[in-house]
C-alpha cells in the first residue's frame with residue numbers, strides 16, 4: 492500500500508506580473524507544513540514535484556523543515572506533468588484584455604465587489620475551456636490537461652519502487668481533477684472542489700491492490716486554531 496500526499500503549493504503572487512513565486516506567507520506555509528509533518532512523524536521515501544517555481548519553493552521549505560533525508564531531497568523527481576494549467580491563457584481566451592494580470596486587475600477595479608467579479612470571470616472562463624467547444628484556441632485543451640494529470644499520477648505509481656509515503660508538490664488544478672475523478676464528481680463541479688483548496692493543503696490518495704482511493708481531501712489541520720492566520724486560498 493502506498494500513500495500519495497498531494498501537496499498544493501504555498502501562497503503564490505496573485506495579482507503580480509509573475510504569479511509563479513511564493514509570497515513570504517507562502518514560504519511560511521511550506522515551513523509550517525513541514526514542521527507539522529515532522530511533529531506527526533511522517534517520513535517521505537520518495538518525492539515528486541511539478542517544474543514550476545512555486546512547486547520547487549514549497550518542496551524545499553517543507554522538506555527542509557521536516558528534516559527530510561538529503562538523499563530523498565536530492566532524488567526528487569521533477570515532472571512537468573504536475574504543472575498547473577495556464578490560467579492566464581484560459582482567461583485571455585474569454586476576453587483578450589485578460590491576457591495580463593494588469594488587464595484582469597483593471598477590469599476588476601471597475602466592479603463594486605472585485606472578489607465577486609473575479610469569481611464570476613473565473614467560472615465563465617473555465618466553463619468555456621471545459622466545454623471543449625473552442626479547444627483549438629487554447630495552449631492546452633481541457634481534454635489534454637485531464638489526460639496529462641492522469642498520466643502524472645500513473646507515472647508516480649509506476650515509479651513508486653515500493654515507497655510507502657510519497658509526496659507530490661503540485662497545484663490546485665491537478666489536485667482538484669484527481670479528487671473529482673476518484674470521487675466520481677461530474678467535471679462540471681470541478682471548480683467547486685478547486686475553490687476550496689487551501690495553500691499548502693494536503694490531499695491523500697491511497698494506492699493498493701484494490702486500486703486508488705481518495706483518503707482525505709484538502710487537509711489543512713496544520714493551519715487551524717492559533718495558526719489560522721496561515722490559511723489562504725490564493
Ligand SMILES: O=C(O)[C@@H](CO)OP(=O)(O)O
Pocket residue numbers: 499500503575576578661662663664685
Ligand atoms: O493557477 C491557478 O489559477 C491556481 C488555481 O488552482 O492554481 P495554483 O494551485 O497553481 O495556484
